[in-house]
Amino acid sequence: MKVDVLLGLQWGDEGKGKVVDVLTPKYDLITRFQGGPNAGHTLEFNEIKHVLHTIPSGIFRDDKINVIGNGVVIDPVIFKKEIEGIKKLGIDLSKSLFISKKAHLILPSHRILDAASEAAKGKSKIGSTLKGIGPTYMDKTGRNGLRVGDINSNFKEKYELLVAKHRQMLDKFYEFDYDISEYEADWFEGIKILSEFQHIDSEQFLNDALKNEKSILAEGAQGTLLDIDFGSYPFVTSSNTVCAGACTGLGVAPNRIGNVIGIFKAYCTRVGMGPFPTELFDEDGQRLRDNGNEYGSTTGRPRRCGWLDLVSLKYSIMINGVTELTMMKSDVMDDFESVKICTSYKVNGKEVEHVPYEMTDDIEPVYTEFKGWQTDMTAMTHENEFPEEFNAYIDFIEKETGVPVKVVSVGPNRAQTIDRMID
Ligand code: GDP
Ligand code: IMO
Ligand code: MG
Numbered sequence: 001m002k003v004d005v006l007l008g009l010q011w012g013d014e015g016k017g018k019v020v021d022v023l024t025p026k027y028d029l030i031t032r033f034q035g036g037p038n039a040g041h042t043l044e045f046n047e048i049k050h051v052l053h054t055i056p057s058g059i060f061r062d063d064k065i066n067v068i069g070n071g072v073v074i075d076p077v078i079f080k081k082e083i084e085g086i087k088k089l090g091i092d093l094s095k096s097l098f099i100s101k102k103a104h105l106i107l108p109s110h111r112i113l114d115a116a117s118e119a120a121k122g123k124s125k126i127g128s129t130l131k132g133i134g135p136t137y138m139d140k141t142g143r144n145g146l147r148v149g150d151i152n153s154n155f156k157e158k159y160e161l162l163v164a165k166h167r168q169m170l171d172k173f174y175e176f177d178y179d180i181s182e183y184e185a186d187w188f189e190g191i192k193i194l195s196e197f198q199h200i201d202s203e204q205f206l207n208d209a210l211k212n213e214k215s216i217l218a219e220g221a222q223g224t225l226l227d228i229d230f231g232s233y234p235f236v237t238s239s240n241t242v243c244a245g246a247c248t249g250l251g252v253a254p255n256r257i258g259n260v261i262g263i264f265k266a267y268c269t270r271v272g273m274g275p276f277p278t279e280l281f282d283e284d285g286q287r288l289r290d291n292g293n294e295y296g297s298t299t300g301r302p303r304r305c306g307w308l309d310l311v312s313l314k315y316s317i318m319i320n321g322v323t324e325l326t327m328m329k330s331d332v333m334d335d336f337e338s339v340k341i342c343t344s345y346k347v348n349g350k351e352v353e354h355v356p357y358e359m360t361d362d363i364e365p366v367y368t369e370f371k372g373w374q375t376d377m378t379a380m381t382h383e384n385e386f387p388e389e390f391n392a393y394i395d396f397i398e399k400e401t402g403v404p405v406k407v408v409s410v411g412p413n414r415a416q417t418i419d420r421m422i423d
Pocket of ligand 1: 015042296332
């Protein structure tokens, strides 16, 4: 069997959580392979709205195994809250959630370092979620990190050693008031909860599952344009959000990857700082934000909004080897008189169709305009109900990218999902 990978193709918040929940019945195992509680994945069904940060979005379906892979970073405090929230819904995760021993832990001092680093950057800050993601991955690649598998061996000693290093850094490099102890008691409570789950050699576990004909879905976090290598550096996150990240973040070989499902919004959003060529500062931008309720699931920050950007979408499709597309939130534009798609950039007056090295703020988008469909599509269940103007919008995207738009999502609920390949 293969591992199918589901990824965001923009700057995150494309609707990955919703689609993973919709697709879960088709798979035996759902896995997260990178990122941490910087992610906020929203699921809506049966009057329930739930946001997940660390736990894969397969947990609301019966008889599925969910795995937090080695590439993920875990904050025990946030993990504990997530577990408590899910328990309240009457779901017991003790038999369905497995955690890689190799996943790294976010320490209270990582969060403080994140905040200190952002404060020191001032105006040029990344706009991080302040969850300690960057400093934790720095310790991972710097070979100083603490992992889930360390919990049972001299853990306190290893913890103190790393915190001492962080204190030195904070005192030497930053002018920043901090109190590590404030968060520590909660953190060790979280470690207790984390210890109650099954810690596994996830690479072995997953490869054994594949050998036993089990199907696996890998759930991406963030988006391709936030990838540490291919995103709009330095305004990125600190992990490989692209398809290759699923190989390293789970321990599965590249030839084990099957379908690559690329998720994009019918427009674009971004939270945090960094270039965004099609960003709108006008009424249309505000309308996208209002209609789409574009406020961060993790931080509550208003999301920046703009038209769909095909230049970067094609780039993301290329990097990930996307085999099928899922278009999200087109309903947000249901009442627009006209909509636009950016097909090239003007950089210093010269038209380019590729993402330039520096995605500076000077990029001027070149647009193709489409007539709006001006139809409420939120109750539609089949593509034969789609208005002509909407079909024109999708046809254009398929023609330009060369990849089929297999699924269209017309609302946040599980049920508002239309598979175009089903009769
Ligand atoms: P993720 O991080 O990619 O999982 O996405 P988020 O959950 O952060 O953000 C997506 C938001 O859009 C959530 O509030 C979802 O409930 C909502 N959503 C998902 N799909 C649709 C859709 O097709 N239409 C509308 N209107 N909202 C959607
Ligand atoms: P999901 O999985 C949207 C953004 C932050 C910031 C940059 C770096 O819900 O799509 P970090 O805390 O990772 O160091 O922040 O990345 N960012 C996200 N934006 N959705 C996310 O996750 C994000 N995770 C991080 O806003 O600009
Ligand atoms: Mg999100």
